[in-house]
Amino acid sequence: xxxxxxxxxxxxxxxxxxxxxxxxxxxxxxxxxxxxxxxxxxxxxxxxxxxxxxxxxxxxxxxxxxxxxxxxxxxxxxxxxxxxxxxxxxxxxxxxxxxxxxxxxxxxxxxxxxxxxxxxxxxxxxxxxxxxxxxxxxxxxxxxxxxxxxxxxxxxxxxxxxxxxxxxxxxxxxxxxxxxxxxxxxxxxxxxxxxxxxxxxxxxxxxxxxxxxxxxxxxxxxxxxxxxxxxxxxxxxxxxxxxxxxxxxx
Amino acid sequence: xxxxxxxxxxxxxxxxxxxxxxxxxxxxxxxxxxxxxxxxxxxxxxxxxxxxxxxxxxxxxxxxxxxxxxxxxxxxxxxxxxxxxxxxxxxxxxxxxxxxxxxxxxxxxxxxxxxxxxxxxxxxxxxxxxxxxxxxxxxxxxxxxxxxxxxxxxxxxxxxxxxxxxxxxxxxxxxxxxxxxxxxxxxxxxxxxxxxxxxxxxxxxxxxxxxxxxxxxxxxxxxxxxxxxxxxxxxxxxxxxxxxxxxxxxxxxxxxxxxxxxxxxxxxxxxxxxxxxxxxxxxxxxxxxxxxxxxxxxx
Amino acid sequence: xxxxxxxxxxxxxxxxxxxxxxxxxxxxxxxxxxxxxxxxxxxxxxxxxxxxxxxxxxxxxxxxxxxxxxxxxxxxxxxxxxxxxxxxxxxxxxxxxxxxxxxxxxxxxxxxxxxxxxxxxxxxxxxxxxxxxxxxxxxxxxxxxxxxxxxxxxxxxxxxxxxxxxxxxxxxxxxxxxxxxxxxxxxxxxxxxxxxxxxxxxxxxxxxxxxxxxxxxxxxxxxxxxxxxxxxxxxxxxxxxxxxxxxxxxxxxxxxxxxxxxxxxxxxxxxxxxxxxxxxxxxxxxxxxxxxxxxxxxxxxx
Numbered sequence: 056x057x058x059x060x061x062x063x064x065x066x067x068x069x070x071x072x073x074x075x076x077x078x079x080x081x082x083x084x085x086x087x088x089x090x091x092x093x094x095x096x097x098x099x100x101x102x103x104x105x106x107x108x109x110x111x112x113x114x115x116x117x118x119x120x121x122x123x124x125x126x127x128x129x130x131x132x133x134x135x136x137x138x139x140x141x142x143x144x145x146x147x148x149x150x151x152x153x154x155x156x157x158x159x160x161x162x163x164x165x166x167x168x169x170x171x172x173x174x175x176x177x178x179x180x181x182x183x184x185x186x187x188x189x190x191x192x193x194x195x196x197x198x199x200x201x202x203x204x205x206x207x208x209x210x211x212x213x214x215x216x217x218x219x220x221x222x223x224x225x226x227x228x229x230x231x232x233x234x235x236x237x238x239x240x241x242x243x244x245x246x247x248x249x250x251x252x253x254x255x256x257x258x259x260x261x262x263x264x265x266x267x268x269x270x271x272x273x274x275x276x277x278x279x280x281x282x283x284x285x286x287x288x289x290x291x292x293x294x295x296x297x298x299x300x301x302x303x304x305x
Numbered sequence: 306x307x308x309x310x311x312x313x314x315x316x317x318x319x320x321x322x323x324x325x326x327x328x329x330x331x332x333x334x335x336x337x338x339x340x341x342x343x344x345x346x347x348x349x350x351x352x353x354x355x356x357x358x359x360x361x362x363x364x365x366x367x368x369x370x371x372x373x374x375x376x377x378x379x380x381x382x383x384x385x386x387x388x389x390x391x392x393x394x395x396x397x398x399x400x401x402x403x404x405x406x407x408x409x410x411x412x413x414x415x416x417x418x419x420x421x422x423x424x425x426x427x428x429x430x431x432x433x434x435x436x437x438x439x440x441x442x443x444x445x446x447x448x449x450x451x452x453x454x455x456x457x458x459x460x461x462x463x464x465x466x467x468x469x470x471x472x473x474x475x476x477x478x479x480x481x482x483x484x485x486x487x488x489x490x491x492x493x494x495x496x497x498x499x500x501x502x503x504x505x506x507x508x509x510x511x512x513x514x515x516x517x518x519x520x521x522x523x524x525x526x527x528x529x530x531x532x533x534x535x536x537x538x539x540x541x542x543x544x545x546x547x548x549x550x551x552x553x554x555x556x557x558x559x560x561x562x563x564x565x566x567x568x569x570x571x572x573x574x575x576x577x578x579x580x581x582x583x584x585x586x587x588x589x590x591x592x593x594x595x596x597x598x599x600x601x602x603x604x
Numbered sequence: 605x606x607x608x609x610x611x612x613x614x615x616x617x618x619x620x621x622x623x624x625x626x627x628x629x630x631x632x633x634x635x636x637x638x639x640x641x642x643x644x645x646x647x648x649x650x651x652x653x654x655x656x657x658x659x660x661x662x663x664x665x666x667x668x669x670x671x672x673x674x675x676x677x678x679x680x681x682x683x684x685x686x687x688x689x690x691x692x693x694x695x696x697x698x699x700x701x702x703x704x705x706x707x708x709x710x711x712x713x714x715x716x717x718x719x720x721x722x723x724x725x726x727x728x729x730x731x732x733x734x735x736x737x738x739x740x741x742x743x744x745x746x747x748x749x750x751x752x753x754x755x756x757x758x759x760x761x762x763x764x765x766x767x768x769x770x771x772x773x774x775x776x777x778x779x780x781x782x783x784x785x786x787x788x789x790x791x792x793x794x795x796x797x798x799x800x801x802x803x804x805x806x807x808x809x810x811x812x813x814x815x816x817x818x819x820x821x822x823x824x825x826x827x828x829x830x831x832x833x834x835x836x837x838x839x840x841x842x843x844x845x846x847x848x849x850x851x852x853x854x855x856x857x858x859x860x861x862x863x864x865x866x867x868x869x870x871x872x873x874x875x876x877x878x879x880x881x882x883x884x885x886x887x888x889x890x891x892x893x894x895x896x897x898x899x900x901x902x903x904x905x906x
Contacts, residue, residue: 103693124783142781157787196889338691340694410876415866567709574698
């Protein structure tokens with residue numbers, strides 16, 4: 056479903072990602088780990104058209120590189136953000152409603168809003184908001200929510216597009232252990248046949264419980280790819296984390 | 306050809322004034338990453354302080370120059386506190402708009418205090434001319450060119466050779482990190498603003514002394530000319546400001562000669578628009594702008 | 605019924621509201637324009653040419669003026685698409701000054717009823733005599749202004765309630781995020797700047813016909829800065845915001861004699877202080893949200 060070959064991202068003289076090749080199968084939950092600055096977020100940025108990249112990325116048979124972000128999103132590849140990005144001046148529900156641009160059943164006339172279709176969409180958006188546990192906050196301004204709730208909002212906003220590939224960039228970043236556990240439970244319900252989830256994380260508890268496969272980046276290169284518990288025992292992976300943080304304890 | 310060469314000399318003469326104005330502009334942008342559209346009016350207010358000293362106390366040239374610089378620095382500090390210090394660091398555009406409305410305030414304030422349209426200003430070297438064969442250049446313009454060159458060297462030394470300059474560069478690069486490292490960012494910003502205003506006051510004094518008169522419209526003229534010159538050279542670039550000023554002066558002088566006075570200003574704005582849309586970093590600032598954009602686009 | 609002074613004040617408020625709404629639209633998509641007065645000027649000239657020189661009917665001339673300035677908006681939007689923030693703002697400033705200086709040169713005169721009529725460079729454009737010929741009183745013209753303003757306002761308020769309006773606000777708040785929600789940011793910006801040009805154009809056409817005379821120096825940058833400031837004072841949360849700004853400035857500051865001579869000092873200070881304490885104006889998004897909550901206690905539709 057997703058095939059990355061020789062993906063390289065350069066900023067001036069700095070190589071942020073070098074020759075990364077990775078596959079993700081349909082219905083899989085793939086964990087992506089690596090020390091700070093190893094290129095995890097850069098990979099997501101390259102996939103979603105935020106950074107220019109070279110190499111080849113095929114998603115459901117179509118080439119992604121060179122397409123604009125909005126085209127890529129419309130193909131069913133949706134992401135969340137490591138450093139939270141919500142529309143702070145809109146309510147929670149409006150954030151989710153607004154994320155439906157260019158989904159398949161949206162036509163040009165819907166821009167000016169037809170009542171009947173909008174009622175159905177509102178209902179769907181409200182259900183999603185409830186599903187991520189924000190039912191009581193649906194009509195609050197997103198900027199007023201605590202950080203953990205904003206992460207949940209990002210999730211609802213991604214789900215409303217019914218993505219085929221969901222890229223979660225540190226979904227538990229800045230959360231307390233209790234909040235992290237809840238988030239892990241929530242993410243576990245997202246994978247389904249027809250949807251692939253890629254999770255970028257630091258917290259091993261979250262990764263090991265969720266992922267069916269694990270890929271490890273270090274200094275912009277892919278250094279391991281395989282079954283999670285086995286990958287975490289590889290010397291190269293342990294070495295990559297040595298001195299910064301132990302992969303198992305963190 | 307002789308016309309063209311003489312035009313270029315005239316252009317360099319007026320371009321020296323533009324360069325001096327652009328230097329102050331670019332210093333403020335370099336430190337704050339924000340644009341002070343009230344820069345010209347603050348200089349104008351300073352020149353009126355100088356004119357007041359001249360008229361009321363019959364002050365000598367040196368005293369008038371000092372009064373001009375002090376006036377520009379005081380008004381500049383007012384702008385810095387109201388439009389820059391008080392507005393959040395990430396709201397560059399709000400600061401720009403704020404400085405624009407304060408411009409109206411300064412202009413009306415000066416007009417209330419000085420109700421006549423034109424006031425006399427003491428001249429220096431006003432009528433002397435330096436000849437190069439068939440070509441000539443006003444001595445006051447030569448002096449301005451020399452002072453612009455000195456100002457560039459002085460600024461470069463200040464920014465790259467002194468402890469204060471190091472603090473300025475730190476604040477410019479990353480205000481948060483500079484604060485954590487113990488730099489008093491508020492003070493550094495205020496001092497950099499004061500430097501720019503003093504430089505502007507000096508420029509205003511030289512220009513007014515060359516013209517031997519001053520009107521409140523000087524503020525508008527100074528902001529627009531300085532702004533265009535800085536943009537041509539590249540926002541935040543010190544050598545770019547001088548290059549932009551000289552380029553603008555030369556283009557204007559030739560446009561005036563060959564096309565007339567209305568077309569001269571039209572061409573200056575067309576040049577500005579073209580630079581902004583095709584090369585927003587200007588002649589010398591493109592690489593810096595691209596690096597900053599890349600940093601801003603991080604998600 | 606109304607005295608002439610009041611009619612004059614209300615007409616001015618109505619006409620400048622078009623510039624304020626136009627600048628507001630650009631603010632909604634996250635950019636600052638110092639140059640909306642250019643579209644006001646372009647339409648003033650284009651509509652005046654249509655009615656005084658080509659003998660077009662008034663409404664046709666207004667629509668023509670608005671269409672030409674909308675097209676000019678498109679011409680500004682496309683080359684400035686790649687630049688943002690300070691750079692975009694200065695580009696609009698340069699554009700507006702280019703338009704004003706071009707009008708200083710622009711001469712196009714034809715003979716109408718034995719007299720030479722038309723724009724004459726810096727002399728301006730005299731004898732746009734439609735309201736004399738049709739014998740329209742200033743009170744009646746005020747009604748025309750208010751009717752067109754009401755239509756424009758209603759159209760903007762309606763768009764703001766739709767998905768399209770939400771899209772424009774997304775572009776304004778975070779263009780990168782908007783892109784990643786499937787929004788075509790470039791198209792949204794181009795369309796908005798063109799629409800803003802068109803709206804300023806309606807005001808310009810009305811201005812030319814009410815005053816019967818326009819000259820390039822009216823359309824200077826201070827006109828644009830006022831139009832911009834109205835949205836920033838009144839608020840960016842709703843299209844009523846810029847109208848509130850107009851009412852505060854012209855309705856209160858200019859019309860009450862108390863501030864005569866000091867108006868710019870008060871106005872400048874007011875805007876500067878508001879930019880510090882309420883950077884998105886009095887009726888900002890949060891205020892609009894609270895007002896709406898106050899009236900609609902529960903989102904009953906869901």
